[in-house]
C-alpha cells in the first residue's frame with residue numbers, strides 16, 4: 001500500500017478487439033479529502049467482471065466510463081474517515097470504488113455503498129455473496145425457474161457465475177451438464193462441484209457431446225458464453241424450455257455483432273422462452289440470496305472457487321485473464337489487507 005498518494009488506473013482509450021492493456025494509463029494523485037456527506041474509503045479488494053469490458057466500450061445498462069476517468073470496478077474497502085451519518089471509520093464497505101487506492105464518495109455508484117454483513121470477509125463479499133453469486137442464484141431460480149428432475153446445461157461453467165449456477169441446480173435436484181475450456185476445469189466441475197458431466201468445448205464437439213449427454217433434451221440453459229454453444233443448445237431444447245441469457249463473453253471483443261443463432265426458431269416450435277436479466281434489478285432481494293447461498297456453503301453443498309491476484313499495478317493484466325480463460329473461479333485482486341480495527 002502506497003502511503004500519501006492515490007495510485008490509479010485511468011481509462012485512456014476505448015478497447016478495439018481483445019484488451020491489450022494500452023487502454024489504461026497509470027496515475028498518481030493526492031489522496032482526496034471527504035466533503036460533508038462523504039466518506040474516504042481505502043480500497044482493499046477488487047472484483048473483476050467481464051462486463052467491465054462493456055463498460056469501457058459502450059453505453060449499456062449503465063453509461064460507459066468516460067475517457068480520462070478512473071477505471072470502474074466493484075470492490076471492498078475500509079472507511080478511513082467519515083463525514084457521512086451512516087458510516088464509521090474502520091467499517092468494511094462494498095461499492096463501485098474503481099481501480100485506485102482511495103475514493104471520497106457520497107455513497108452513489110453503479111452499486112451504492114453498502115456495509116459488509118458482519119463476519120463476511122472481503123473476498124467472499126465479492127465472490128459467493130457478490131455480483132456473480134447473486135447472478136447465479138436469481139438467474140437459475142427466478143429466470144430459469146428450475147424444477148427437480150430437469151436437465152440443465154450451463155456454459156462458462158467453471159467460472160464464478162457458472163459454477164455457482166450449476167451447483168444451485170444440483171442442490172434443487174436437477175441433472176447438470178457444464179461446458180468449460182480445458183480438462184482441468186472439466187474435472188473440477190465433476191469432482192469438486194458435483195456436476196453430472198462436463199464438456200471441454202476446446203477439444204470436444206459440443207453438439208455431439210450434448211446429444212450423448214442429454215438424450216431426452218434440455219430443459220434449462222444458463223448461458224454465459226453465447227455463440228456456438230447457444231446455437232447447439234437451441235437445437236436440443238425441450239417443450240417449454242427456458243434459456244437464461246446471463247452473458248455472452250464469446251462476443252464481447254467483437255466490434256461487429258455476429259449473426260444471431262441459426263436455431264432460434266426452435267423457440268417457437270418448442271414454445272420455449274429466452275430471457276435476459278441484469279442482476280442490479282434484484283437488489284431489494286439480495287438478502288434472500290445471501291441467506292440461501294450462505295446456508296448451502298455452511299452445509300458443504302456449495303463451493304466457490306477463487307483466483308486471487310495481488311497488487312493494484314496488475315489490474316489491467318488481471319482483467320485480461322477473464323477473456324483468455326486463465327482465471328479459474330472468481331477473479332479477485334488484493335490491493336491491501338485491512339488494517340486492524
Ligand SMILES: NC(=O)c1ccc[n+]([C@@H]2O[C@H](COP(=O)([O-])OP(=O)(O)OC[C@H]3O[C@@H](n4cnc5c(N)ncnc54)[C@H](OP(=O)(O)O)[C@@H]3O)[C@@H](O)[C@H]2O)c1
Pocket residue numbers: 048049050051131132135156157158159160161162179180181182185224225245246247248249250251277278279280321322323324325326327328329330331
Ligand atoms: N446478467 C448479469 O447481470 C450478469 C452478472 C454477472 C456476470 N454476468 C455474465 O456472466 C458471465 C460470466 O461472468 P463471470 O464474472 O462469472 O466470469 P467467469 O466465468 O469467472 O470468467 C470468464 C470465463 O469466460 C470464459 N470465456 C472467455 N472467453 C470465452 C470464449 N470466447 N468462449 C467461451 N468461453 C469464454 C473463460 O472460461 P473457459 O476457460 O471455460 O473458456 C473465463 O474463465 C459473463 O458473460 C458475464 O458478462 C452477467
